[in-house]
Structures are given as C-alpha cells and as structure tokens.
Amino acid sequence: GESVGLHLPTLSVQEGDNSIINCAYSNSASDYFIWYKQESGKGPQFIIDIRSNMDKRQGQRVTVLLNKTVKHLSLQIAATQPGDSAVYFCAETFMPGNQFYFGTGTSLTVIP
Amino acid sequence: NAGVTQTPKFRVLKTGQSMTLLCAQDMNHEYMYWYRQDPGMGLRLIHYSVGEGTTAKGEVPDGYNVSRLKKQNFLLGLESAAPSQTSVYFCASSYGLAGGLNEQFFGPGTRLTVL
Numbered sequence: 001g002e003s004v005g006l007h008l009p010t011l012s013v014q015e016g017d018n019s020i021i022n023c024a025y026s027n028s029a030s031d032y033f034i035w036y037k038q039e040s041g042k043g044p045q046f047i048i049d050i051r052s053n054m055d056k057r058q059g060q061r062v063t064v065l066l067n068k069t070v071k072h073l074s075l076q077i078a079a080t081q082p083g084d085s086a087v088y089f090c091a092e093t094f095m096p097g098n099q100f101y102f103g104t105g106t107s108l109t110v111i112p
Numbered sequence: 113n114a115g116v117t118q119t120p121k122f123r124v125l126k127t128g129q130s131m132t133l134l135c136a137q138d139m140n141h142e143y144m145y146w147y148r149q150d151p152g153m154g155l156r157l158i159h160y161s162v163g164e165g166t167t168a169k170g171e172v173p174d175g176y177n178v179s180r181l182k183k184q185n186f187l188l189g190l191e192s193a194a195p196s197q198t199s200v201y202f203c204a205s206s207y208g209l210a211g212g213l214n215e216q217f218f219g220p221g222t223r224l225t226v227l
Contacts (some may be wrong), residue, residue, distance in 0.1 A: 034214075042220060042221070043116075043204075043218030043220050043221050044202070044216075046216070046217070049214075049215065089154055089155070091155075099160070099170060101171075102147075102154030102155040102156070103154050104154045105154055
C-alpha cells in the first residue's frame with residue numbers, strides 16, 4: 001500500500017499558541033485527504049478534509065494546506081486549547097470511498 | 113442517532129479461540145470498514161464493504177473474515193485467534209461515493225487481547 005507519514009511523532013505547544021502538524025504522502029495520484037483527531041480511548045473523529053483540486057481549506061480554528069508539488073499536507077490549529085490534546089492522523093485515498101491509508105499519527109500535547 | 117457502535121468493548125481470548133466483533137450503524141451508510149490499530153502505527157484496513165452482501169479485502173486481511181448480511185451491520189470474525197491479532201479494532205462507515213462525501217465515522221473501538 002501507499003505510505004502516509006508524519007514528520008514529527010510528538011508535539012508540545014503552549015495553550016493559546018498555534019500548532020502545525022505535518023504529513024507527507026507518497027502517491028501523487030491521491031485525490032482526497034482527511035485529518036482525524038483521536039482522543040485517548042476513543043475512535044478517530046473527522047476534523048477537516050481537502051480535495052486535490054484545492055490547496056487550502058479552512059474550518060473553525062483549523063486550516064489544512066495541501067502542497068501537491070512536494071506531496072505535503074499540514075494541519076494548522078489556531079489558539080490551541082487543552083481540549084486539542086490528542087493524536088492527529090492524516091489519511092489519503094486515491095479511490096474515493098474505498099481504501100484510506102493512514103499515517104502513524106502525531107501526538108499533540110497542549111501545556112496550560 | 114447512536115452513530116457507529118461496536119460490541120464488545122473489551123475481550124480476552126486464548127490462542128486458537130474464535131470470536132466475532134459486531135459493528136452497527138444507524139446512518140444508512142453504504143460503506144463499512146474494519147481497521148486495526150497497533151501501538152505506534154496508523155490504522156490499517158482489514159476488510160471493507162461497499163454495500164449489503166459485498167465485502168472486499170483491505171491491506172491486512174489474513175486471519176480475518178467478514179460478512180455484511182444487513183446494510184446496518186458489519187461483522188468481523190477471527191476463526192483461530194493468534195497473539196499477533198492483539199490490537200484495537202475500529203469499525204467505520206461512510207456514505208461512500210454518494211454526493212462525493214467520504215468522511216468516515218468511527219466507532220469507539222474494541223480492545224482485543226490474545227494470550
């Protein structure tokens with residue numbers, strides 16, 4: 001399968017600062033990407049998605065950036081809060097609706 | 113709506129035993145998935161289904177079987193459990209291709225230990 005990896009396995013930020021979580025993907029044919037948040041003991045929860053025909057998408061306090069040239073995806077969280085502490089996964093697919101490939105995850109810790 | 117539910121939440125098996133994990137969704141989703149999550153690794157797809165009566169293999173299907181007899185249920189079976197199958201299992205569902213929405217909704221997980 002295709003590899004989806006994250007640059008940093010752990011990230012610690014001060015409350016109120018902005019967080020940036022990175023993800024690299026290897027399949028240039030991937031056309032849909034999702035960021036998930038997983039809190040301890042729970043299943044992954046959808047945060048935001050982006051299609052390959054876009055390079056930026058914004059949600060509430062979150063922004064996803066897609067750079068297809070270098071096959072890089074990032075998740076920006078503004079004004080990080082303690083409730084943002086979790087593991088964040090990126091996932092890609094090149095067969096929409098079928099198989100997603102997940103990265104290994106980045107653990108975000110917010111320091112009060 | 114309950115969303116995606118999984119039973120059981122926890123289970124301990126001995127090597128060679130069999131069991132079935134049940135996933136149910138009440139969102140009328142066409143697509144359903146079974147993943148396993150191991151420490152330090154991302155989710156890996158075991159099997160999936162694109163509709164009632166259909167199943168397909170994912171990345172790591174060996175040692176597992178699935179059935180989708182009803183649209184709302186997706187069963188994952190282990191015929192002869194092995195310690196390598198110790199993991200947390202997640203079920204997910206999605207609309208699939210309909211409307212281009214592919215967000216997957218995940219259940220809370222089943223923690224399985226095989227001794």
